[in-house]
Amino acid sequence: MQSSLITAFSDQRCDTIFNDKSGIISYLNDQIDLKRRFHCVTMPSRFGKTYIAEMIAAYYTNEDDSHEAFKGLAIESDPSFESHINKHNVIKLDIAGICADSPKSEAVRLIRESIIGRLAELCPGGAPLDPQPKIAI
Secondary structure (H helix, E strand, O other): OOOHHHHHHHHHHOOOOOOOOOHHHHHHHHHOOOOOOOOOOOOOOOOOHHHHHHHHHHHHEOOOOOOHHHOOOHHHHOOOHHHHOOOEOOOOOOHHHHHOOOOHHHHHHHHHHHHHHHHHHHOOOOOOOOOOOOOOO
16 A cells, blocks of 8 residues: 555646646755755745645655656656655644644644654654653744
C-alpha cells in the first residue's frame, strides 16, 4: 500500500487542472545542507500551498517509493532528482485542521502532540521525548 503522503500528491495530479510546480524541489535540494535550512513558502489563497506541501512531502518521504508520482514532471529531469527522493523522514502537519476549532492554548498542545506522535512513529525505540519541552510556543 502506498504512503498517504504519496497518495495525497498523486491525487492532486489527477485533477483536470494541474500546474507542475516541482521546480521548487530542485531549489530545496540545493538548500538542504546549508546553514539557512528553514524556508517558508507563501502564496495568496488558492495558489497551491497545500499542493506544494503534499508534493514536497511525497518527494522526500522515505516511507515508500514515489518515483512514479513524479514521472513526467520537471523535477524528474533535474540533476538533483535522485539525490534526495525518498531519503528523509517527513513530518507533515495540517495546522488549519488542528487549529480550526481549538483555542490557541489547545491548538499548541495538539500541534505538540502531533509532532511527538509522529517522531515516535519515525523513531520507535528511540530516545525518550520530554513531554514538557524547554521551549514554549
